[in-house]
Amino acid sequence: MSLLPSLRPGGRHGLATTESRDPIxxxxxxxxxxxxxxxxxxxxxxxxxxxxxxxxxRGGFRTLTRASRAFNRSGSRGTAGARPxxxxxxxxxxxxxxxxxxxxxxxxxxxxxxxxxxxxxxxxxxxxxxxxxxxxxxxxxxxxxxxxxxxxxxxxxxxxxxxxxxxxxxxxxxxxxxxxxxxxxxxxxxxxxxxxxxxxxxxxxxxxxxxxxAAALALTEPTVLFDAMSPATTATRTPDGFVLDGVKSAVPRGAEAELFVVGATLDGRPTLFLVEGGTEGLDVEADPAMGVRAADLCKLHLRGVEVPADAVLGATDGPPAEQAYVECVRLSRLAWCALSVGVGQAVLDYVTPYVKEREAFGEPIAHRQSVAFMVANIAIELQAMRLLTWKAASRAAAGHDIAREVALARRLCAEKSMQIGLDGVQLLGGHGFVKEHPVERWYRDLRAIGILEGGVLV
Structure with missing residues (x-):
């Protein structure tokens, strides 16, 4: 039995009122x-x-990607699909x-x-x-x-x-x-x-x-000063479709993924391609990082990977496909902003009771202004990160351009989330350096916010 009989009408984003039809x-x-x-x-x-x-x-495995399940081919090729x-x-x-x-x-x-x-x-x-x-x-x-x-x-x-x-x-x-x-x-x-x-x-x-x-959105590359809008992975046209060559990094669950969305440059334009797991020339290598380790990050090697002509996301190659790629990067960055807000909130929720209970020189350390101000700064920056992220999401849901909003949110979240992680470790003192407390893991995870591309999408 459902825990709720119904939803009230009047959702803020023009949400419908039935259980099966509205986003919420x-x-x-x-x-x-x-x-x-x-x-x-x-x-x-x-x-x-x-x-x-x-x-x-997983310190050093390297293997072929998992063989894809048999996806049943159907539908009209070259015809735009349904859009929300x-x-x-x-x-x-x-x-x-x-x-x-x-x-x-x-x-x-x-x-x-x-x-x-x-x-x-x-x-x-x-x-x-x-x-x-x-x-x-x-x-x-x-x-x-x-x-x-x-x-x-x-x-x-x-x-x-x-x-x-x-x-x-x-x-x-x-x-x-x-x-x-x-x-x-x-x-x-x-x-x-x-x-x-x-x-x-x-x-x-x-x-x-x-x-x-399992599936993965692969955009990041192991390149110095990587620019997500100019991927080094290339796509070359063939009579039957395209051939992909390059390396993608920080691909979540890459070893078990049965389907990938891979970013590559086609005719000078960034483009998204659907690549099924088990395709010849596609293999993965362990890519454990400083943080986000539970996501089982891998490198995805593409060596002469052949994909059909209808593997391009964006209905047709050219400007529509490039537009889809750019929007994908922005929505992925927005997702990472939301993730940073969640981890930052976890840090704040953890350090607040800690500084109230931890005593030094006969009183809780929260009584020290330097400690209290540091906790307050975490709360202030976290709220700014959240509001920028929510505003960008609201504009995206309404179909508006989000280039400016996502850029502002990413800039703030990349900088302040790392500071929140650092302050969390600092507030715990020696306890912040040991694995007995989760703050050291959150610090390592938050370092990824301004680095990784793809993986998640809203």
């Missing part, structure tokens, strides 16, 4: 799925979270989440608190996400958050706001596990936003089922 109807769907399952209380997951993750630390409608504006500037949006936050926060947070330390050490955590994300419906109802999702309108709220809430549990859980949804969302009718009908049914495939 996702919250009801998630609650219903959660109620029917025992994810949050299943001892199997919790035991698995508390134990070392199955896989040994832009959310109508109310004309009122108000970024406060509506009651329905807050419900969505509460659902995902429960997942982050009860499933992701207990598994975080072991997953960070093992450089892999436990199967139980990934299953929990699937059962809640994370891969279909960005898909319209017509494509098997739950939204009738653009759901960038919902995506940002989910990313922020998940990251409060753990950034690496949040990236691992959101990675398949990034690919599904990309196909929903820019895929042709044939691409949507071929690939999206797999994401809307109970066994959604």
């Amino acid at each position: 109807g996702y919250a009801v769907a998630a609650l219903s799925r959660l109620a029917r399952s025992d994810v949050l209380d299943r001892l199997g997951i919790r035991r698995q979270a508390e134990q070392a993750v199955f896989t040994a630390t 409608a832009a959310a109508p504006s109310t004309g009122v500037f108000d970024l406060t989440p509506s009651e329905d949006e807050q419900l969505l936050v509460d659902v995902v926060t429960g997942l982050a608190t009860d499933v992701l947070r207990p598994a975080a330390a072991a997953a960070d050490e093992a450089c892999a996400a436990p199967d139980g955590v990934l299953r929990a994300g699937l059962e809640v419906g994370l891969p279909i958050l960005g898909l319209p109802e017509s494509l098997g999702g739950v939204a009738e309108e653009r759901s960038a706001v919902a995506g940002v709220l989910v990313a922020e809430a998940l990251a409060r549990g753990d950034l690496g596990l949040a990236v691992a859980s959101l990675a398949p949804g990034a690919v599904a969302t990309a196909i929903g936003l820019w895929g042709t009718d044939a691409q949507q009908r071929t690939y999206l049914p797999a994401f809307t089922g109970d066994d959604a495939p």
Whole structure:
């Protein structure tokens, strides 16, 4: 039985009022799925979270990508697919989440608190996400958050706001596990936003089922001063399609991914390509990093990888495909901003009671102005990061240009999130340097905000 009988009308972003049609109807769907399952209380997951993750630390494997499942080809090639409608504006500037949006936050926060947070330390050490955590994300419906109802999702309108709220809430549990859980949804969302009718009908049914495939959005490259708008990976035309060559780095769950969205330069234009796992010439290499380790980051090597002519995202190659690539980069950066806000909130929630309880020279250290001001600065910068991110998401949902808003949010989040991580370690003193407390892991994770591209998408 659903935990909620209905939603109230009047959502701020022009949301519909039925459970199945509005973006925040996702919250009801998630609650219903959660109620029917025992994810949050299943001892199997919790035991698995508390134990070392199955896989040994992935320090040096290199292998072929996982063979892709048999995606059934269907739909009209070269025809634009279904697109979610832009959310109508109310004309009122108000970024406060509506009651329905807050419900969505509460659902995902429960997942982050009860499933992701207990598994975080072991997953960070093992450089892999436990199967139980990934299953929990699937059962809640994370891969279909960005898909319209017509494509098997739950939204009738653009759901960038919902995506940002989910990313922020998940990251409060753990950034690496949040990236691992959101990675398949990034690919599904990309196909929903820019895929042709044939691409949507071929690939999206797999994401809307109970066994959604692992998938990854690969944009980052191991290049000094990497510019996401000018990828070094190249695509060359052939009579039958394209040949891709290059290397992508920081690809989440690359070793198990069955489908990739790869950024490459075609005729001087950045373009997105769909590449199925197991394609000849495609292999992965472990790429463990300083942070975001639970996402199982890998390098993706493309050596003469042949893809068909209809592998381009954006309906046609040329300006439409380039526009899709640019929008993808911006929406990915927006997702990373939301993740940074979530981790920053976790830092603030952790250090605030700590400085009130930790005593030095006969009194709590919170009584020292230097400590109190540092905590206050975290709260101030965090609120600025959140408001910029939410504003950009709201404009994206309404179909407006977001170049300026995303640039401002990314600039602030990249700089201030690293400072928040550093201040969190500083406030704990010696305890901030040891793994007994999660702040050192959050510090390492937050260093990635201004570096990584792709992986996640709203």
